[in-house]
Amino acid sequence: MIDVGLIGFGLAGRAFHAQVIRATPGLRLAAILQRHGNEAAEKYPDVRVVRSVEELLDIRDIRLVVIATPNETHAPIARQCLEAGRDVVVDKPFTTTLKEAAGLVELARRRGRLITVYQNRRYDGDFQAIRQIVSDGTLGRIVRFETNYDRFRPDLKPGAWRERVSPGSGILFDLAPHMIDHALVLFGLPETKDAIGSSSWDPSGPVQSAIEGIKRAVPGMTVMADVCLCEYTDHGHCGVIVERNGVKDVDNDETLPLLMKQAVSFAAAGADFVAPSDMMDGRVGAIRRALDERSLTEVGIMAYSAKFASGFYGPFREAAESSPQFGDRRTYQMDPANIREALREMELDAEEGADMIMVKPALSYLDVIRAARERFEHPIAAYNVSGEYSMVKAAAERGWIDGPRVMNEILTSIKRAGADLIITYHALEFAESVAG
Numbered sequence: 004m005i006d007v008g009l010i011g012f013g014l015a016g017r018a019f020h021a022q023v024i025r026a027t028p029g030l031r032l033a034a035i036l037q038r039h040g041n042e043a044a045e046k047y048p049d050v051r052v053v054r055s056v057e058e059l060l061d062i063r064d065i066r067l068v069v070i071a072t073p074n075e076t077h078a079p080i081a082r083q084c085l086e087a088g089r090d091v092v093v094d095k096p097f098t099t100t101l102k103e104a105a106g107l108v109e110l111a112r113r114r115g116r117l118i119t120v121y122q123n124r125r126y127d128g129d130f131q132a133i134r135q136i137v138s139d140g141t142l143g144r145i146v147r148f149e150t151n152y153d154r155f156r157p158d159l160k161p162g163a164w165r166e167r168v169s170p171g172s173g174i175l176f177d178l179a180p181h182m183i184d185h186a187l188v189l190f191g192l193p194e195t196k197d198a199i200g201s202s203s204w205d206p207s208g209p210v211q212s213a214i215e216g217i218k219r220a221v222p223g224m225t226v227m228a229d230v231c232l233c234e235y236t237d238h239g240h241c242g243v244i245v246e247r248n249g250v251k252d253v254d255n256d257e258t259l260p261l262l263m264k265q266a267v268s269f270a271a272a273g274a275d276f277v278a279p280s281d282m283m284d285g286r287v288g289a290i291r292r293a294l295d296e297r298s299l300t301e302v303g304i305m306a307y308s309a310k311f312a313s314g315f316y317g318p319f320r321e322a323a324e325s326s327p328q329f330g331d332r333r334t335y336q337m338d339p340a341n342i343r344e345a346l347r348e349m350e351l352d353a354e355e356g357a358d359m360i361m362v363k364p365a366l367s368y369l370d371v372i373r374a375a376r377e378r379f380e381h382p383i384a385a386y387n388v389s390g391e392y393s394m395v396k397a398a399a400e401r402g403w404i405d406g407p408r409v410m411n412e413i414l415t416s417i418k419r420a421g422a423d424l425i426i427t428y429h430a431l432e433f434a435e436s437v438a439g
């Protein structure tokens with residue numbers, strides 16, 4: 004019988020490791036380290052609960068330590084355990100850098116101890132099944148593979164270590180180790196905003212650094228970057244503001260060179276796709292030219308072609324702090340009543356070189372998605388926006404509707420209308436529901 008010490012009683016420790024250890028013949032859960040709170044003591048009255056790593060390592064009989072703590076602490080705690088002569092299992096991700104990982108493996112070898120990483124999803128039935136049918140040729144020769152795993156909340160949770168800026172935080176370390184992601188869409192929230200959104204082409208800006216970091220960590224990942232000024236301007240509009248005859252409005256032609264700068268900057272940082280969401284006339288062609296001139300010909304454009312002036316964007320604007328400070332975006336976003344204008348804009352974007360065409364929002368515009376599907380050969384993307392998502396969540400919370408059922412119905416309707424690609428905050432939940 005091997006006595007096991009479990010370090011960490013968060014979601015992974017509580018819902019997973021403690022139960023697996025208890026259910027595994029030959030292992031005995033001897034102690035749990037929970038720094039704060041009494042859940043461990045309440046749930047496992049027969050298990051000793053300690054408050055520090057030192058206290059846990061003082062228990063002589065413990066031979067194996069399972070580490071399920073915030074990602075950045077994996078390496079120092081694992082080191083401490085190995086030095087105290089224990090075998091170690093570390094929850095994924097093993098460490099936040101390759102150097103730390105190599106250091107631990109070397110230390111374990113010197114001390115004659117075992118260390119390994121627990122990568123649960125690699126053993127899931129669905130993952131195994133996919134691997135099987137790919138390797139035995141059931142699917143034939145695969146020429147293209149698409150998958151997505153989006154964030155499902157538009158706001159940050161205060162105090163959550165996964166959502167702070169630090170080496171082991173973020174969706175890449177949190178979710179990617181379950182099943183490496185293949186495409187991400189990035190939106191920027193800069194430190195400073197000004198009238199022309201100049202922080203958006205800063206090579207060390209949030210989106211540029213994220214692209215570089217992601218490409219370093221997971222070179223095969225497809226990264227898309229949203230191109231627009233509204234997240235970066237102090238007035239919250241998507242372009243440059245000029246005043247004519249006492250009326251302030253966005254100037255289309257003065258905005259184009261700035262969007263080109265931004266798109267080139269994201270592409271130079273390594274983005275595979277840029278996704279202009281600004282709705283200025285001629286921007287797809289201008290961005291295509293700017294990219295081609297700098298030999299960034301491989302970088303694709305996913306155009307927000309039919310982006311309607313909509314009340315459904317509220318929760319995202321709140322999260323991105325990008326509500327217009329005066330007026331609204333109706334002069335450059337589309338009139339919801341006008342489908343022919345939407346089709347004309349899509350036509351223009353396609354002519355100017357868009358590789359993918361998007362309709363946004365999705366739910367009140369299913370007829371536009373259908374019309375686009377029938378008219379164009381391009382992949383059609385539909386953006387199921389924050390307000391559409393929040394309505395479902397709010398009504399489900401009050402018990403007015405069956406949330407999962409309505410989510411299914413909505414996503415099915417978008418697909419039925421003809422979308423090839425759905426960008427939605429429901430993605431994680433939906434993926435879990437179909438995975439069973």
Ligand SMILES: [Zn+2]
Binds near residue numbers: 231240
């Ligand atoms: Zn915008």
